[in-house]
Amino acid sequence: MVGAGLVGACGALALARAGSSVLLVERAPLPPAPAGDARALVLSAASREVLQGLGAWDRLAPHTYAIEHIRVSDRGGFGSLRLEAGEAGLDALGWACPADLLLHELRGAMRDALAADACFDTRYLGHHQDGESVLVELMTGETLHTVRARLLVGADGAQSALRLARGIATDGYDYGQQAVIAPVTVERPVPHTAFEHFTREGPLALLPCGGARYVSVQCLLDARAMDALSLPDDAYAALLERRSGARLGRMTVVGPRRAHALARQRARRVIDLRMVLVGNAANTMHPNAAQGLNLGLRDVATLAACVEHAADPGSASLLERYAAARAPDHRRTVGFSDLLAQGFRSRLTSVSLGRRLALAGADLCAPARLRFVHEASGLAALARSTTAVRA
Numbered sequence: 400m401v402g403a404g405l406v407g408a409c410g411a412l413a414l415a416r417a418g419s420s421v422l423l424v425e426r427a428p429l430p431p432a433p434a435g436d437a438r439a440l441v442l443s444a445a446s447r448e449v450l451q452g453l454g455a456w457d458r459l460a461p462h463t464y465a466i467e468h469i470r471v472s473d474r475g476g477f478g479s480l481r482l483e484a485g486e487a488g489l490d491a492l493g494w495a496c497p498a499d500l501l502l503h504e505l506r507g508a509m510r511d512a513l514a515a516d517a518c519f520d521t522r523y524l525g526h527h528q529d530g531e532s533v534l535v536e537l538m539t540g541e542t543l544h545t546v547r548a549r550l551l552v553g554a555d556g557a558q559s560a561l562r563l564a565r566g567i568a569t570d571g572y573d574y575g576q577q578a579v580i581a582p583v584t585v586e587r588p589v590p591h592t593a594f595e596h597f598t599r600e601g602p603l604a605l606l607p608c609g610g611a612r613y614v615s616v617q618c619l620l621d622a623r624a625m626d627a628l629s630l631p632d633d634a635y636a637a638l639l640e641r642r643s644g645a646r647l648g649r650m651t652v653v654g655p656r657r658a659h660a661l662a663r664q665r666a667r668r669v670i671d672l673r674m675v676l677v678g679n680a681a682n683t684m685h686p687n688a689a690q691g692l693n694l695g696l697r698d699v700a701t702l703a704a705c706v707e708h709a710a711d712p713g714s715a716s717l718l719e720r721y722a723a724a725r726a727p728d729h730r731r732t733v734g735f736s737d738l739l740a741q742g743f744r745s746r747l748t749s750v751s752l753g754r755r756l757a758l759a760g761a762d763l764c765a766p767a768r769l770r771f772v773h774e775a776s777g778l779a780a781l782a783r784s785t786t787a788v789r790a
């Protein structure tokens with residue numbers, strides 16, 4: 400496994416639990432404490448199910464905050480949608496978790512399972528096939544070494560070195576936007592409620608973290624994002640208040656702001672000889688629907704179901720079964736995030752009217768709301784792909 404980001408850490412744990420002997424390599428050193436990522440990531444019901452199955456949920460649960468209600472609105476005028484966990488028979492629509500704590504805890508669980516087989520400060524350089532396995536070149540510090548594996552898993556992120564090494568092309572584009580993250584406190588918190596407000600420049604999400612604490616995710620065009628980063632805290636809080644329609648009262652910025660460039664990128668294929676790409680290495684998407692990590696966790700859960708009891712975890716037939724099982728979820732999830740990103744940016748009056756009518760219509764139509772909530776939970780997609788590979 401190459402990469403100990405959120406997907407790689409969970410993937411190594413899942414494969415070890417499925418009985419595989421796993422070596423995980425991560426180019427960065429292991430930081431002593433969680434730090435440096437102010438995002439709150441929303442885990443879906445399917446992700447919770449995956450993490451429970453891996454025995455990792457218990458250590459994560461104290462850091463999570465349940466989102467039971469989501470209010471979605473379009474800029475100005477009519478067109479809003481209310482999503483309720485209770486209406487859909489779920490205990491929550493998702494769980495917000497600080498990204499740095501999530502990574503720290505997942506790496507902790509993974510290291511407990513792999514012990515000495517988790518190598519930080521170790522970079523993947525390249526690989527080639529050798530009979531029924533691959534020889535993988537790694538660099539630890541100044542030392543070059545080679546390991547043999549039956550299957551190589553690329554969880555090495557959007558700039559995947561494995562994908563580049565095998566010449567796998569990608570389709571996609573840059574949204575020309577950045578997500579500006581700022582932790583805030585608000586004057587009038589609404590318990591267990593997340594807000595997503597779409598504007599022409601991009602969505603503004605307010606994710607509840609408990610009490611008065613929220614994490615704001617404001618997507619802005621590149622140049623505006625740079626301006627927003629340089630604003631004093633008070634001015635940035637005022638901007639957030641204006642854009643969110645002041646529904647949570649006065650806001651105070653309580654931590655540093657960071658920006659993440661946004662792009663959509665899909666690998667043209669996710670498998671190669673004795674190799675598979677998972678997580679962002681396979682699909683990177685706009686964060687508006689909070690699906691990137693959730694999709695990656697369904698990747699590794701499906702891969703673990705595939706290799707469990709397999710005589711050869713890297714055989715072409717196994718990998719083809721995996722790729723076929725994951726393709727519909729990849730297409731649907733990336734397509735949905737992209738549709739939201741493009742549809743809510745359009746300046747065309749007809750598109751903007753259609754968008755508001757769609758929101759208002761979905762708000763009035765319970766079956767449409769329920770379908771949306773169940774799709775977003777990822778439970779059906781997880782069941783479909785794990786069942787397909789076991790069949």
Ligand SMILES: Cc1cc2nc3c(=O)[nH]c(=O)nc-3n(C[C@H](O)[C@H](O)[C@H](O)COP(=O)(O)OP(=O)(O)OC[C@H]3O[C@@H](n4cnc5c(N)ncnc54)[C@H](O)[C@@H]3O)c2cc1C
Binds near residue numbers: 402689
């Ligand atoms: C603003 C924002 C908000 C988001 N919110 C959500 C959300 O609410 N819910 C959700 O599901 N998703 C969300 N996402 C998406 C989510 O963050 C990503 O999909 C997920 O973190 C991807 O994880 P990954 O492990 O695939 O990749 P990465 O996190 O990029 O990890 C890749 C790892 O591989 C390592 N690596 C790279 N090259 C090498 C090499 N040559 N050798 C060894 N190691 C290497 C890197 O150091 C890194 O640790 C959000 C994204 C953004 C930008």
